[in-house]
Amino acid sequence: MAIEQIVTTQLRLTFFEGYDEESDKNIYVRKSFNNINAFATSDALLAVSEAMATLQTLPLDAVERADVVAIH
Template identity: 45%
Template structure:
């Protein structure tokens, strides 16, 4: 049976930096790599909120991205 082994966890902060000609939001992101794989959603949310306070732009989204190796 195949197994998935987590190899990397990243936190992506998405900021709204303005509006385009049609009035749609423009987003820019910053990704932080090599996070603890055991980090809980609450911990990542707290870190994301703290880092976002250092930006001039409002935080639009926080994303957790996990990468896995699939082995047989």
């Protein structure tokens, strides 16, 4: 039977920076935070992300959690 183990967890915040009329696309800025506790709940990460977003000048667009999992 395979065993999963979370190796690393990363929190990614995506902010809306504006709109590029030439390319007709939205512009986003991403900030990534490494060494996140692997046992942190999604609710806790969302609460922290929303609190950190209040310190930014750009509006928060998305919050992502990226886990790297080793399978043994």
